[in-house]
Amino acid sequence: MTEPAAPHPVETYSYLGPAGTFTEAALKQVPDAVGHEWRSVNNVGEALADVTSGRSIAAMIAIENSIEGGVSATQDALATVPGLRIIGEYLVPVNFVLVGRPGTALADVKVVNAHPVAYAQSRGWLERHLPDHGHIPASSNVQAATSLFEPDSNADAAVAPPGIVEQLDVALLAEDIGDNPSAVTRFVLVSRSRAIAPRTGADKTSLIVELPDDEPGSLLAMLEQFSTRGVNMSLLESRPIGDALGRYRFVVDLDGHVEDERVADALLGLRRFSPNVIFLGSYPRADRREVEYHSKYDDEIFIEARDWLRGILSGEPGEAGEPGEAGEPGTV
Template structure:
């Protein structure tokens, strides 16, 4: 006699590797990913291609940083790769550590390997504690430390995420060396196109839209689709479309869910206005903050207005 296993099928999740990155820390926040395969990849395009081509169930990618703004490679990939949907967002505090080979002392450090973005976010601390240091650019935050252990780097120390200490034999020389203690990176979990989850009251909707043409007030007309329905925008970023100068697409995060009447009405207006709208998804906010809006934009108001219009068209007597 044979028995079928009740265990769920093993899934794969792609993330920007190797182990120890901030992206891995974001993936660790996803309960349904625990116990499944985590696939380290080299870049955002590879992570999303894994999803589109079926190698992974979902991919975790960085989409926005509180210090540096939107991650352009992720935004451009989501705008141009069809069949993707954001199903969740996760926040990871951006902390950096300074590490060296075992036995290294802070006073021995003169040459530091670091990714240029990480280096820029730690420059104030470095100038105060290691004013005579020199910098070697590294390909990634993890690669800066790996170069110390595998002998491919001439650096005395490296700037890396705290997770590096769990995966590599390095010495912690200093903790919390970032200049902005409030720095946060926002990550999104991306799957193949699926129906959005039910509204929670603390949701966000992400879209990418293009302007129909370049004329005075075009951007204002697009933004009015949201403003006239009481929808707050938490992100508005422009990215060049790439076919000619002066042509841009806009990455938008709007407070609310596509199943909210006000959001659905706004998206209908946007679709009539824009030649291309990419719906990236409606999903729970990472901070779980309830979205507040004026009562005149409640679902009941939109439903009543539609019922009123149907009555006019059908010839029902007005009360």
């Protein structure tokens, strides 16, 4: 008799919790995550540690906000934790409500608990309606609300996601308190998978690049690797490397896929220029908007140029004025 096959391990996805966060809302957009185990974690480091240790097959983390820009904790982690790849991106509209313990009125609020990013995005509203308020940072948007019920809580209210009123017995003090109703947070799904998603024509490529030295023109030289090949950057942010003043790495998002000839050629130029280039992945854009570029950067242009050079090196006929080329005397 043969032994029964061992059951497949449960696939787990990590996300910044607890339940109800915007990160969970992003994970709900991943079809492959449906029906699998979701593990709530406290921060980006723990989420990525789950992936590198094999506890989870992927982690959903915030990487950019339309108001605050890049999430530095995520950018720094991706630069320093080896073996990670971005396999997808997801957009979540962001807005907030102000909640308090049952019986609390807006006039009673003196101290507000809020995640630093949420606080920054609702600060204008808070300063207009609660000009004398104090702020206590929270580890997540949901935790800001749950902490109101902790015995040692000093906060009177919390900035939280709208769905919090369905999870906790809280008083809704104000709705739509975000300063920008169009605010969006961009999330990425990070894995150890080395497979690259097929290009779709609506793709994005993420990199982290270090400058070779701190001298005039270094940044321009890096940017020229993209501009001379018609590759647009949708994100360019600097982060300190940390080993000395004046040493920076750059987080870069490119419009296009690594299989696009113009992007691949730019990466080759970048690798020759930079002492450290981290390829974070090529993946479909969340908005599915097709990448536009000038026809002079079509794949065929790069392929023909390589074939032309290959012909020179191999001694093949075909150069202007060489025998066998169309236009040679005696040919039609």
